Amino acid sequence: MSAQQLEMRAGESADLVLRGATVLDPLAGIDAPHDLVVRAGRIAELAAPGEASADGLEQVDATGLHALPAFFDPHVHLRVPGQEHKEDIETGTRAAAAGGFCGILAMANTEPPVSTPADVESLREAARTAASVRTGFLATVTSGMEGEELTEMASLREAGAVGFSDDGLPIRSARLLRRALQYQLLCGGTIALHEEDPELSGSGVMHEGPVSAALGLEGIPSVSESTMIARDAALAGYEGGRIHVQHLSTAESVEAVRTAKTAGVQISCEASPHHLCLTDEEVRSLDPGRFKMNPPLRTESDRQALIEALRDGTIDCVATDHAPHAAEEKEVPFEEAAMGVTGLETAFAALHTHLVLPGTIELGLLIERMAGGAKPFGIERPSLALGSEANIALCDLSAKWTVGEDGYESRSSNSWCAGQELTGRVLMTLAGGQVAYRLRAFSLGVAA
């Protein structure tokens, strides 16, 4: 987790013991009740329940709770600079901590976009005082996201950009992406790609199919995504570059990534909780607050293909694409509404409720994929192994809660699962060795 470009605010290192927690980290090979001791922000001891020596430590009764490696989200919109009415570093990272995340990567499609070394440096400086989880910043691939010329990628890397992305927009020009991949050989930094052929997606607002036909809404065909993935995978293979495909939404896209991986291309990809849980049938409600995003919600067979790919590893990780918007940007007719939904605070609970509890995927697999977003960007995965920095999500897997009932940590409330009852709740998050979040009721001892 300690990639040097990630920043968070300085604070007190945690000294505590989680008494009797079920510690589950498949990669570290741990799955049993333990007293988990954190000293000076590191995992100091994994003792049998009741056995840990705990003098001078805060005692947390974690009986019946799960201690999981905290999650890593490679796709978050913090909206800074320029759109602080939607979110900022403090509120966005607080939302991340509340969702059990210990690290996030912020997208560069701000106003103005993050395109210069000074932009990256000022964001990192702000994160050093405001971020409650480790926060990395991507810079744009093209200057000002205009798709015309490359940013100074090497200088941006030196300033601390974790990687590059024009997320929000595709890189239309194959020539320009090819140049970026060539330049990547010099400066490194994974290029994260929002895959969409604007010639095909046009001004579409939802998936193209029977539902868009019934609603009279302009559709975004599946092939607008998959054809661009195929193109960019071919370019990455040709240049030996490293790409990460953002928010996969269609079965055709899964196939394109699978083919590229088989061919040895350095390609990774992510899927978002809303694409794994919902389909375009939801759009019949014409509720843009919960169901308008890009890429759009697809069909049930697309959703099943994503789940299968999550299982077999074609999809490396879950990424929320947390996209906060103000109420007035969503309280308008569907076609006029802003694209995007929030997801940090609900990602784990939603996937636990919709995929793990019905038996569709195993809890261990979900944990792997929730932490899997670090590796594609060269960041060490959060771990519960002895000696690791404390990055822990303490969860009550049987707690039921209604999303939005007590408001949100995020500044915006456009959650795709607003009003849903979910099962599984993050009670406490340790990030970067610090206590980043406690559910108020839990810290008062009234929860669970």
Place this chain on the structure above:
Amino acid sequence: MKHLLSINDLSKAEIEAILDRAESFAEVGRRDIKKVPTLRGRTVVTLFYESSTRTSSSFELAAKRLSADLVSVKAVGSSVDKGESLKDTVATLSAYEPAAIVIRHPHAGAAQLVAGWADAAVVNAGDGKHEHPSQALLDVYTLRRRLGPLEGKRIWIVGDVLHSRVARSNLIAFREMGAELTVCGPPALIPRGLAKLGCDVEYSLDRLGEADVVYALRLQRERMRESFIPSIREYAAHFQIDSRRLGRRQLLMHPGPVNRGVELSGEVIDSPQSLISEQVASGLVVRMAILYELLAAGDETPIPAAGDDAGRPTPIGQPA
């Protein structure tokens, strides 16, 4: 019935009840005094964000024939020009405590949103490319008067289905009434997955002869520039309804306004098979019936018979 947002919300029996009510208003329309006091003292707001001749004028006249107070707001020249949001505009108009808001908007779902914000009954007078339920009702009314029950009748909807809210609402309404539907047009103008709505899809007029009714849609000229069709000439050559293609026993409908010489040739518009002007006349009585159904149906006040004093308007300046 609290609102009229989608034709999907109505059963066959509910559609027939509205059409029967419209028949009785047609009778009122033949009297010297064409006005009834049903909505006296109540306010109807029409809120039009798009240009309209038929729909706006017929809703306005319908409200007046029912003695309602009418406020007509057009987006052009109103606060909408100054950037006021739909929600704020509705809040402003709601201060007048309207009984009904009739809204036309360029985007799908606008009427549904207004229904969530306002206490008034909301009528969707067209939302984007989504729905136009009052048009569907007046078309069923027009056709029922000519053909009787629509059970088993074969109706072809021809033209730019992709961009047509009329096509969507009419497809649902005609099917609900038991008709068999075929949609026909150039492939790029037929939405993908449309057949799931319960219709056949044809890409040529070769089998048009099977139709009892041909419902032609307006082709907007800018579609050519967006490459949906290669040219207006090519479209007309393959999809124009003219006297050569329209059989003598087939009826012709069109929601208007017509592009003469594009989707329809001049001679079929004016032919005896054309129901186009009957559709416009039906618009008034059907929209009276819609407002009646939403605002007065529970009152059990029958429409006053001709010669009944209650049917006369109250002279100005006298108490009602």
